[in-house]
Amino acid sequence: MSRERLSDTGRQLLHDFPALAKLRKLDRSNIDNVIALVDNCAAFNREHAEPVALELDERIGRDTDYFDWDLAREAGYHRLFSLVIPEVVGGLAGKYMLTAGYLAFEELCSCCAGIGNMIAATALGISPMITPGGLAYWDTILREIMEGEKTGKPVLMAYAITEPSAGTDVEEPDFLARARINMEAKKVKGGYLLNGRKVFISGGREAKYLTVCAATERDRPLDTWSLFMVEREREGVSVPRVERxxxxxxxxxxELLFEDVFIPDANLLGQEGDGMATGILSIMSASRGAVGGVGSGIARGAFRHFLAWAREAKNGRKPIGEQRIQMALADMQSAVQQSRGLCLSHGLAGDEVFGALMINPLVKGLFSLPRAVRLSRPYRSFLHSSAGRVFTGQMLRVLVDEDELTHILSLASLAKFSATDKAVWVASRALELMGTDDSVHRRWVEKNFRDAKLTQIYEGTNQLNRLTHYLIELAGTLKVELPRPLERVGRD
Ligand SMILES: Cc1cc2nc3c(=O)[nH]c(=O)nc-3n(C[C@H](O)[C@H](O)[C@H](O)COP(=O)(O)OP(=O)(O)OC[C@H]3O[C@@H](n4cnc5c(N)ncnc54)[C@H](O)[C@@H]3O)c2cc1C
Structure with a gap:
């Protein structure tokens, strides 16, 4: 694609991000793939999200039970549930996985962050599976998700970590060590018995599969925090309520309730006790940048609607003619571009680790084995065995540099709290200036404001993200330490 033949979205991207334009000169086909992916999100917005977003928001405000499966189906046809599925198994995550993910979520959320979050919840649920501990699921659940996209039967996922008495506390090692944990995954013969509650789980009711973090010993949460794959339909899992x-x-x-839910040993992702390192810190070092993108997307949406509003005549005069509006527009655009710069920096830095994993020869080598071999009983038994868990854990330690990952986590936290705070600021500034006007643009901005507020809470509250950034960059006391599988003996 020459620059001239790019879509409007592509041209705008290269205009807004000179670093991306420069990178395209060096790595044309990969960056064109990223642009094509964002184009696809823009098309989804135009054709499916934009026409329904305002009404959907109002409808669910009245009827909390309603879920728009048609929209999920359309998202599937656009392959939006494959954004973080590795290319080696047929998904869209390649060399620029984080950059593309950030830009995709920004584009989706520039229209509707609720619809964007419906898609992001599945991406987050998938994330623990794309760590080497989840290799066994690449040929099964990840393929099922892609098959569901094609056939119009969306297979959704969710990621459950928050508990009624521990939200912030489960996202930082020192806090988790002292947290009051409600849920336990007790070791029993052949597997684990899950009991307890998880709350605020995005997409938790619609998900077919849940990735769940739980302590195997409640009084030692940090040392025993572990990751599990749980089928939503498994006996003992229920959904007492969804939030308004x-x-x-x-x-x-x-809210998800687990009552004597038996899961087999094979459903443990990685090794017992890996949860904080691989389940929280590694995943958040990727996903917080994407949530930054949710924020910058909402801010872009609010800015766009405010600009359109300012250009419309009110009582014969256009607000954009006033200097206070012109200055406000400049301030808003400055906020949007600052957010985007931080998110892009995180994406590009993060791709040195996460994107590199997606195209690593060792990973590619494993998936160049014939599929029949990868699905064979001995191969799968090996991946689920304690030797297999040690092998994949070691693989992670060989492929990922802890210092680099720690730096990426601090960039992710910075991008997350900055972009989401700015989203709230842009939407609220726009609302103040629009006053009581009843134009459709004001309705969008009012929704942007409500949508933005939530981004300050999830993926670690902005207070926690400030602390994480401080502890890494300024105090130097927080470091991501990957599991050391050889030091531990697994239980088979
Ligand atoms: C829309 C939405 C979607 C969500 N989706 C998911 C999901 O998919 N999966 C999931 O597992 N969870 C999800 N969550 C939960 C979210 O991650 C938690 O709400 C969040 O971690 C905060 O936890 P909490 O609500 O228990 O608040 P608390 O941890 O009780 O915090 C309350 C306030 O105290 C502050 N605070 C707490 N401890 C400290 C401290 N030590 N120092 C400084 N300040 C502190 C917090 O920053 C916050 O302002 C979602 C939440 C929302 C709102």
């Missing part, structure tokens, strides 16, 4: 949300309503937040 102020924003992002197209994606439900559900």
């Amino acid at each position: 949300k102020m924003g992002q309503r197209a994606c439900h937040a559900a």
Whole structure:
């Protein structure tokens, strides 16, 4: 694609991000793939999200139970549930996985952050599976998700970490060590018995599969925090309620109850006790940048609607003719571009680790084995065995540099709290200036404001993200330490 033949979205991207334009000169086909992906999100917005977003938000405000499966189906046809599925198994995540993910979520959320979050919830649920501990699921669940996209039967996922008495506390090692944990995954013969509650789980009711973090010993949460794959339909899993949300309503937040839920050993992702390192810190070092993108997308949306409003005549005069409006527009654009710069920096830095993993020869080598071999009983038994868990854990330690990952986590936290705070600021500034006007643009900005507020809470509250950034960059006391599988003996 020459620059001239790019779509409007592509040209705008290269205009807004000179660094991306420069990178395209060096790595044309990969960057064109990123642009094509964002184009696809823009097409989804135009054709499916924009026409329904305002009504959907109002409808779910009245009827919290409603979920728009048609929209999920259309998202599937656009392959939006494959954004973080590795290319080696047929997904869209390649060399620029984080950059593309950030730009995709920004584009989606520039229209509707509720619909964007419905898609992001599945991406987050998938994330623990794309760590080497989840290799066994690449040929099964990840393929099922892609098959569901094609056939119009969306297979959704969710990621459950928050508990009624521990939200912030489960996202930082020192806090988790002292947290009051409600849920336990008790070791029993052949597997684990799950008991307890998870709350505010995005997409938790609609998900077919859940990735769940739980302690195997409640009084030693940090040392025993572990990751599990749980089928939503498994006996003992129920959804007592979904929340009445102020924003992002197209994606439900559900409470999940686990009552004597038996899961086999094979459903443990990685090794027992890996949860904080691989389940929280590694995943958040990727996903917080994407949530920054949710924020910059909402800010872009609010800015766009405010600009359109300012250009319309009110009582014979256009607000854009006034200097106070012109200055406000400049301030808003400055906020949007600052957010985007931080998110892009995180994406590009993060791709040195995450994107590199997607195209690593070792990973590619494993998936060049014939599929029949990868699905064979001995191969799968090996991946689920304690030797297999040690092998994949070691693989992670060989492929990922802890210092680099720690730096990426601090960039992710910075991008997340900055972009989401700015989203709230841009939407609220626009609302103040629009006053009581009843134009459709004001309705969008009012929704942007409600949607933005929630981004300050999830993926670690902005207070926690400030602390994480401080502890890494300024105090130097927080470091991501990957599991050391050889030091531990697994249980088979
Ligand atoms: C829309 C939405 C979607 C969500 N989706 C998911 C999901 O998919 N999966 C999931 O597992 N969870 C999800 N969550 C939960 C979210 O991650 C938690 O709400 C968040 O971590 C905060 O936890 P909490 O609500 O228990 O608040 P608390 O941890 O009780 O915090 C309350 C306030 O105290 C502050 N605070 C707490 N401890 C400290 C401290 N030590 N120092 C400084 N300040 C502190 C917090 O920053 C916050 O302002 C979602 C939440 C929302 C709102």
